[in-house]
Amino acid sequence: MAQKGARPYDRIGEQVFAKVDKINAELFTLTYGSIVTQLVKDYEDLGEVNTQLEKMGYNIGVRLIEEFLARSNVGRCADFTETAEVVAKVGFKMFLGITANVTDWDAEKKEFSLVLDDNPLTEFVELPESYNKLWYANILCGVIRGALEMVQMKVEATYVKCVLHGHDASEIRVVLKEILTDEIPASMRDE
Amino acid sequence: MGIKVVCASVIGKSNNPLYIRCFDSTEEALKFHYIVHSALDVVEEKSTAKKGASLDLYLGMLYPTEDYRVYGYTTNSKIKFIIVVQEDGDSHDQAIKNFFRKFHVLYANTVANPFYTPDDLITSRKFNEELEKQVKTV
Numbered sequence: 534m535a536q537k538g539a540r541p542y543d544r545i546g547e548q549v550f551a552k553v554d555k556i557n558a559e560l561f562t563l564t565y566g567s568i569v570t571q572l573v574k575d576y577e578d579l580g581e582v583n584t585q586l587e588k589m590g591y592n593i594g595v596r597l598i599e600e601f602l603a604r605s606n607v608g609r610c611a612d613f614t615e616t617a618e619v620v621a622k623v624g625f626k627m628f629l630g631i632t633a634n635v636t637d638w639d640a641e642k643k644e645f646s647l648v649l650d651d652n653p654l655t656e657f658v659e660l661p662e663s664y665n666k667l668w669y670a671n672i673l674c675g676v677i678r679g680a681l682e683m684v685q686m687k688v689e690a691t692y693v694k695c696v697l698h699g700h701d702a703s704e705i706r707v708v709l710k711e712i713l714t715d716e717i718p719a720s721m722r723d724e
Numbered sequence: 725m726g727i728k729v730v731c732a733s734v735i736g737k738s739n740n741p742l743y744i745r746c747f748d749s750t751e752e753a754l755k756f757h758y759i760v761h762s763a764l765d766v767v768e769e770k771s772t773a774k775k776g777a778s779l780d781l782y783l784g785m786l787y788p789t790e791d792y793r794v795y796g797y798t799t800n801s802k803i804k805f806i807i808v809v810q811e812d813g814d815s816h817d818q819a820i821k822n823f824f825r826k827f828h829v830l831y832a833n834t835v836a837n838p839f840y841t842p843d844d845l846i847t848s849r850k851f852n853e854e855l856e857k858q859v860k861t862v
Binding site for chain 1: 833834836837838839840849850
């Protein structure tokens with residue numbers, strides 16, 4: 534697995550993280566927790582809650598990407614593998630303060646897994662017994678989908694493992710569906 | 725170590741038990757439930773007597789029984805922690821205070837769970853496991 538591009542992204546991630554404003558972690562965790570519990574009360578069907586979280590994440594992602602591009606100064610990614618590294622090392626670091634690991638590429642380099650060892654969203658959270666279908670931090674899947682769509686990549690992101698379900702790390706599977714090439718006219722692209 | 729925590733409990737605002745766990749399998753749990761319940765009276769007495777004392781939280785020894793001693797700790801949100809310990813000889817006040825502090829932090833972390841409503845019974849597995857660990861290292 535080519536690790537050449539990986540180290541600079543770690544450093545970029547940390548530099549950007551140092552520059553951005555920070556918020557109290559507990560406040561963030563509790564806010565997200567109350568969003569999830571409210572959704573559970575409103576929708577009652579856990580599958581529906583997952584969908585809603587993903588939609589919310591999508592709306593966040595399409596806006597967040599602008600902030601990301603403005604602050605991080607990361608240039609165009611040569612290919613999808615680089616995109617994955619940037620998302621994991623710079624994106625996650627900048628907004629959540631954690632770095633994710635990119636693993637499990639498929640043969641065609643169109644799918645990968647993002648492994649998160651700890652996640653501020655799930656701090657202190659314990660899922661009750663009957664909530665097995667709930668992907669608590671599903672908002673992250675939406676954020677990834679929304680953000681990448683704005684840079685011409687149509688992806689699907691889904692949770693496959695979650696620490697709240699007893700696994701030792703959380704894992705999001707990201708699949709590239711297509712690259713949207715006709716969206717932006719050449720004159721508006723910057724090199 | 726001279727101390728053995730045989731029972732730890734969390735009591736809610738209206739003196740409703742939120743959590744009672746006994747760590748001594750030789751004794752009947754009911755006996756501890758009774759001890760904790762009677763300790764609540766002493767807690768009431770101590771908390772109304774002190775006015776504006778800075779060390780409100782730790783209430784000290786509530787009362788001794790033949791084999792055990794009962795200690796209490798209250799929070800500003802009227803949540804009370806009561807523990808029953810088996811000690812030999814001198815009282816290890818500092819260790820008890822430390823235990824209560826960690827117990828309090830553990831409780832706060834459990835309350836932070838968005839799926840837990842305050843004043844509910846505490847059924848968190850993490851809480852149980854952590855408490856066991858703390859009891860062993862008192």
